[in-house]
Amino acid sequence: MKRIGILTGGGDAPGLNAVIRAAVKTADHQGREMVGIMDGYDGIIDGRWRVLTAEDIRGILSRGGTILGAANRGNPFGRKVMRDGQEVIVDMSDAFMAGFEQMRLDALIAVGGDGTLRIALELCQKGLPVVGVPKTIDNDLGGTDVTFGFDTALHTATEAIDKLHTTAEAHHRVMVVELMGRDAGFIALHSGVAGGADVILIPEIPFDLNVVCRAVEERAQRGRRFSIIACSEGARPVGGAQMLARAGDQITAERLGGMGQRVADWVGRNCGMEARCTVLGHVQRGGVPSPFDRWLATRYGAGAVRAVAADHFGCMVALHGTRLVDVPLTEALAVPKRVDPEGEPVQMARELGIVFG
């Protein structure tokens, strides 16, 4: 076997370049050629790829982003496009297979999250030799203890909470920080605990705003006239988002900004304290990857090439404890990972006095 393709798909995550670099170096050590495919699966259809050299990967270990790009138009086997004002599903399988043929690859390494890995699994089921590398900021992928990107996102989130602490305390403010996590609240949970937040709102535990308010007020009564609220973008109040709208509002929830801002507005109006919101957004996806993420991403990239060499197709590299293992993609994708509302970490956080609403 001589030629391996590699692509990165889905949202950005610090460590993607470290995966690519390690894969290229390891392949080179094994006498294989690594082909870089641009913008995920799109690059196969569009014929945008090139052999990656030592020069291409120079200096990228510590850089965020991905030299391969990751902006793609969706699943090649069922892509939603607009035609004459109507959304239609287009099957690009033929173009995809023709492109794959043309690249003369002996194997493909697909680095990505749930979406990218599901397509990888579909390709495997069609007989293509694919190995997956898990990537998610949100830590919402099964089959592995953790993936790269999450640790760096925690740094950004925790640093923000650290900074809000002093100013909240000096000015008697309620500070809300809205963090990534549509369906999984790991970033808010971990950075909230690490940053000493007083309230943590996550998608897995619907919150009651009155409980949040009471927590803020009880702190004020104990002389702690400030509170920090870590809020996942996907956190949801009990009873639905509507309850956050002001009475008589015709404005849809989306219009009123993200969940963090709405919580801040509500607390500001109801708890008698000024509240401010920080929306970190994509800042969490960028930056220099942390040592942990570089170490893990490097192991993943090297491990994926070793998996290819061992014909472990249909698998994904994963971390179990300190060991690197291959797990079947079917297994990894079976159940998305979520914060367990009854698990030890949430229980611990509650015992520390953190309120989950």
Next chain:
Amino acid sequence: MKRIGILTGGGDAPGLNAVIRAAVKTADHQGREMVGIMDGYDGIIDGRWRVLTAEDIRGILSRGGTILGAANRGNPFGRKVMRDGQEVIVDMSDAFMAGFEQMRLDALIAVGGDGTLRIALELCQKGLPVVGVPKTIDNDLGGTDVTFGFDTALHTATEAIDKLHTTAEAHHRVMVVELMGRDAGFIALHSGVAGGADVILIPEIPFDLNVVCRAVEERAQRGRRFSIIACSEGARPVGGAQMLARAGDQITAERLGGMGQRVADWVGRNCGMEARCTVLGHVQRGGVPSPFDRWLATRYGAGAVRAVAADHFGCMVALHGTRLVDVPLTEALAVPKRVDPEGEPVQMARELGIVFG
């Protein structure tokens, strides 16, 4: 003279604790006592103050916030309060003067921004011996080259822009980062230049959204399918904020979120590229002060005590070049500092290709 009071007022700024620490140590060296007043001028009225000891200032040099608190209810000589649903102005001068009397201070050091220093000037004019120390995140105070806090805020802002760069590039996004600055755009200008932003929107230069869109599109045509926009919270479009509202909207500008989000919405709808917004908010006011800010704040704290010793009342310590000087408060407060739209830095930025809308 034996007893000096010190207070901190207005918004938080990294370096406040360094000023307090240096003032206490310098006073101690001169055989003076330093009295810490809580929550700005309020502490004088409410009698909340205590003599600061070596123990009080231990370890605070590198901490954000202020050990004295800064949450106050406004000008004691004309405080706006709500009575029976009506805003009335209350004059607390008598209570203030009585409190001041009781503290038996020989001088007062007031650390703060425009508001705090104007009250300091008023006190001086009433005959009280006050020395000012300038503090502003926004760098909008005259009379000094720069104050502490601004440099640390630039770190936070520039680091955010750095992080957005890689993810914007990998995903072909327009990234807007909303930065502090209601009236002065120094944070957006400096961090935008330092972070390599493509567009900088500041209060001093009203922007035309079509110009912004064109800049974004021209970059895309040159193969740079992403753009970074640094936007002051106080930036304003030509023609006023209304033009950002969607047609037919009854929603006031305030409802639609901050200026950053609205610029992102507009660009996303009109430039055919996905746009995302990060709102840093109070994160910019917090954090470990930078070495520059600690150095400057320490010099200010020591310099204020020296100014007291020299009977330089009615003055504010200031930095001119590398020299620490005392400038009259009247002079410092005469004209607020703003970005000069025709000045060398803006001119330079334009020649670098940065668009100001």
Next chain:
Amino acid sequence: MKRIGILTGGGDAPGLNAVIRAAVKTADHQGREMVGIMDGYDGIIDGRWRVLTAEDIRGILSRGGTILGAANRGNPFGRKVMRDGQEVIVDMSDAFMAGFEQMRLDALIAVGGDGTLRIALELCQKGLPVVGVPKTIDNDLGGTDVTFGFDTALHTATEAIDKLHTTAEAHHRVMVVELMGRDAGFIALHSGVAGGADVILIPEIPFDLNVVCRAVEERAQRGRRFSIIACSEGARPVGGAQMLARAGDQITAERLGGMGQRVADWVGRNCGMEARCTVLGHVQRGGVPSPFDRWLATRYGAGAVRAVAADHFGCMVALHGTRLVDVPLTEALAVPKRVDPEGEPVQMARELGIVFG
């Protein structure tokens, strides 16, 4: 059970305060009292301890060091002291037991490394109710996947390597960075891989300086006229440290400085390139703990109190994958953890082109 003691021993590690804070909060939640013992086991003998309150732990989550101090004079059951110019072993068991008695503790939580935990085990074997919390910068403790402190140390080490990269490249220099690790090379291995070092020297793999030199020279021939060497303080050349001394030198190795400096000297003299050395030293033990370390330390502190509540004495809290578990101290202390010269990470690093000498 009502009263638990907690002490921290051995070298500093970021996260100690987070352990203490979580233990105090969790104990409070359970209606227990937490007693802080100063300077490790010494505080028991000397009677230096106090009940820890909410005030004591305020703001310490993100601070390095330990509010309990950790400077102790060694094992109370066999302490080496100098008497009349002679080293004698003194048994302080009686004083220790008397002190322990006086504190009226129902359990003791001992946070520390190999030394501290061995004493904890000895105490358990004497019938005292002790729970251990593992702490090591070096990651050299068995029984757990990892402990807190290591991740923060990696940040400091990797950041230093990052910084050396650009200057090494611009000036064609060989940069040696000496890192902690007397017996275990985890810091050098992980930060070397994460930082893109070209050579990694660790205690577990004796190095041949000629191999190091050849690696540096081969890079230069390929146009990479700089190299980065990550060197554990405990790295040893094949044949012993003597071979590094200049011919005819009577100077002992210790005199010539640490291993990093000696490698730099040797490379500078023998490879025809200028070499410089950075000795990070205790900087690696300090600083704001990383989110990972705060999260883990918090879980450890809470977990230790839960272990006390469950009468799991003689155990140590540990991380297995993502789960917090209790492992017997005997098991944890049975074999010190070392880098496996034949393991996957070293193998991977070699395939990436990293030379281990």
Next chain:
Amino acid sequence: MKRIGILTGGGDAPGLNAVIRAAVKTADHQGREMVGIMDGYDGIIDGRWRVLTAEDIRGILSRGGTILGAANRGNPFGRKVMRDGQEVIVDMSDAFMAGFEQMRLDALIAVGGDGTLRIALELCQKGLPVVGVPKTIDNDLGGTDVTFGFDTALHTATEAIDKLHTTAEAHHRVMVVELMGRDAGFIALHSGVAGGADVILIPEIPFDLNVVCRAVEERAQRGRRFSIIACSEGARPVGGAQMLARAGDQITAERLGGMGQRVADWVGRNCGMEARCTVLGHVQRGGVPSPFDRWLATRYGAGAVRAVAADHFGCMVALHGTRLVDVPLTEALAVPKRVDPEGEPVQMARELGIVFG
């Protein structure tokens, strides 16, 4: 005028790439071509240069190092080389002038420190059109308030001191950090004050080790059983370096390691406290430039091109207060900048309780 050369010389400093980038962009705006010369003046002699394009400067704003390299063999007009075991001075002026001729430059921008700028001045005096840009980590250049690189170095140094604080305090240690500065102690002075060092040793103030020891001991007596010593590499004890050697030593000072290690050894032997040394070395020259340094370096790069356009040859761009100015190279090089032992900053530091030995 159409063609400008740019070179970087001397030691590395964060911000060099920002100067290059701004110069290329500004030249492009003016319709000029920018030629990048490799490895300082050597590139002119060796014919190693190329026209810099937008592609060359992409993404370099935030990177340390210099894309032009800076490793050179010294002054082309009087270069020291070894011939037959003897050092001889070689005049390369003819080769230099021929190279310069061949490049068909209309002007040259030389970015560097004292050495590089002196050669620039010599070139001007020979009639070549040269503009200088000051660069020094040490802040030892006259004619300007400050140059880029110094602020970033302060970050690295201050962060190290911050990290040493907690571990020094927890373990009752004396921590010495050796910082850059052969002849000028600005890094040690500024980072020492910003980091809260107890003792600062700089080249401009010879120190008495007994005074240092007394300061350490007095702190211990006041219950502060730790001390932080910031020590310039060029600090010198009263009476010369010999006094640091152990009695009877035949070992030259150089052999015993840098000044920081020797101070730590001495304090450890004489003050009855354990002392440890961190040698930051070239880590201070690397890393992501701070926002301040990027802002200043960008202004310098743009300002140098404007100076070329205005025929201001023989000048150096400089910062006076907040204004960018051109100063004659003769003036800037007349007197090297040093810490004034009697100046306000040192005086202030003494009043804060800092001991200068």
